[in-house]
Amino acid sequence: MSENSDSLVSPKASDSGLHIQLHPLILLTISDHIxxxxxxxxxxxxxxxxLGQQNGREVTLEHAFECLVTExxxxxxxxxxxxxxxxxxxxxxxxxAPALDLVGWWSTSPPTGPNASHLPxxxxxxxxxxxxxxxxxxxxxxxxxxxxxxxKLPLTIYESVYEGGENANTNTMQVDSEEHPPPTLSxxxxxxxxxxxxxxxxxxxxxxxxxxxRNAAIYPSTTSRDPSQTSKAKQSSKEPQQQQQQQQQxxxxxxxxxxxxxxxxxxxxxxxxxxxxxESRISLIKSYVSSISSSPSTPPPTTTLSHxxxxxxxxxxxxxxxxTPPANSALTRETLAQANDxxxxxxxxxxxxxxxxxxxxxxxxxxxxxxxxTMAAAxxxxxxxxxxxxxxxxxxxxxxxxMAGLQGRYGGGGAGEExxxxxxxxxxxxxx
Numbered sequence: 001m002s003e004n005s006d007s008l009v010s011p012k013a014s015d016s017g018l019h020i021q022l023h024p025l026i027l028l029t030i031s032d033h034i035x036x037x038x039x040x041x042x043x044x045x046x047x048x049x050x051l052g053q054q055n056g057r058e059v060t061l062e063h064a065f066e067c068l069v070t071e072x073x074x075x076x077x078x079x080x081x082x083x084x085x086x087x088x089x090x091x092x093x094x095x096x097a098p099a100l101d102l103v104g105w106w107s108t109s110p111p112t113g114p115n116a117s118h119l120p121x122x123x124x125x126x127x128x129x130x131x132x133x134x135x136x137x138x139x140x141x142x143x144x145x146x147x148x149x150x151x152k153l154p155l156t157i158y159e160s161v162y163e164g165g166e167n168a169n170t171n172t173m174q175v176d177s178e179e180h181p182p183p184t185l186s187x188x189x190x191x192x193x194x195x196x197x198x199x200x201x202x203x204x205x206x207x208x209x210x211x212x213x214r215n216a217a218i219y220p221s222t223t224s225r226d227p228s229q230t231s232k233a234k235q236s237s238k239e240p241q242q243q244q245q246q247q248q249q250x251x252x253x254x255x256x257x258x259x260x261x262x263x264x265x266x267x268x269x270x271x272x273x274x275x276x277x278x279e280s281r282i283s284l285i286k287s288y289v290s291s292i293s294s295s296p297s298t299p300p301p302t303t304t305l306s307h308x309x310x311x312x313x314x315x316x317x318x319x320x321x322x323x324t325p326p327a328n329s330a331l332t333r334e335t336l337a338q339a340n341d342x343x344x345x346x347x348x349x350x351x352x353x354x355x356x357x358x359x360x361x362x363x364x365x366x367x368x369x370x371x372x373x374t375m376a377a378a379x380x381x382x383x384x385x386x387x388x389x390x391x392x393x394x395x396x397x398x399x400x401x402x403m404a405g406l407q408g409r410y411g412g413g414g415a416g417e418e419x420x421x422x423x424x425x426x427x428x429x430x431x432x
Contacts, residue, residue: 010189014191025063030155033046044077136155137155137156
């Protein structure tokens, strides 16, 4: 809208008791509308309608949509009446549970507040749609400095009231015969308090938008070539063109983030915002305590002493011991004892496993030693028997028969066993 310096903000504070609950979906819609308007280099005002509910003194702003703006006979911004009424009815048909209604409108304005350029649209909405419509003024000039102001949103919500002009404020006495004009009433805007309310569906949507927005990247457009260069490139072979394309692909920046990097950035941003908020609150507490403290070297304090605030500060300080327990506390000792028990159980398990392996090894060693002793005893018995060379052969009959029997038991029997037995027996006969 026009940056007119004639602000229509009333110097009086609001006495209606209205409280606005602003939903983040309104902010996303406003941001999207302004971004597209600037990217397309469009001219004219930016106007949108606000849908919500009004329950007593509570007004919720839940949805918004952009409006078609036309130019009136006096070059003022206007809304097409039939188009606007049809559009509002369409949104009412969509949002029936809970039922939403037109509760106001929004537009851009300077930080000083709305001016005369906002009155035509506001009067139209007051007369034909909602007598208590609110106006949300978005301040684009304060977007850059919003982070430096403690996260304050660059917007203000107003209600409209009719206030008397200068004639109504004059207290001069007039004679009955004198004619004086009646007091004039004009629309003034009074600022309303608001708070940000978020639903479960909005939290999921905002988290998705925040994650995908960090993955956006803008690549510079390729430079245009002259016609002479284009003709030369066509005459050249395809191999240099392929090499150039490969070089361009390798030199293009890769600014896309992986899901793990996006989660890490989101976590770091959350912690950074929490630390900044904590730092600002601590500095505020320090400044308040220093302003009420008195000493002989400092002038008397000018800040009013508030005992509830001091009690809250004392409660916060008493909670620090619970958040950061000392090193020699009972909780630390109990945690250390549980950790030692876990490690001891693990060591006992490893020890029992090693003992079972050692028992298995001992069994196998005993079996092997028994087999060796049996073979040694059999060798000693077969050594001195027989009467010479033939006796040695005859003495080995018993041992060979035992070995042949073992081979037959474990799958080595058959014709080979019979041949070995008959051969050894014949050799033993020669010994006799």
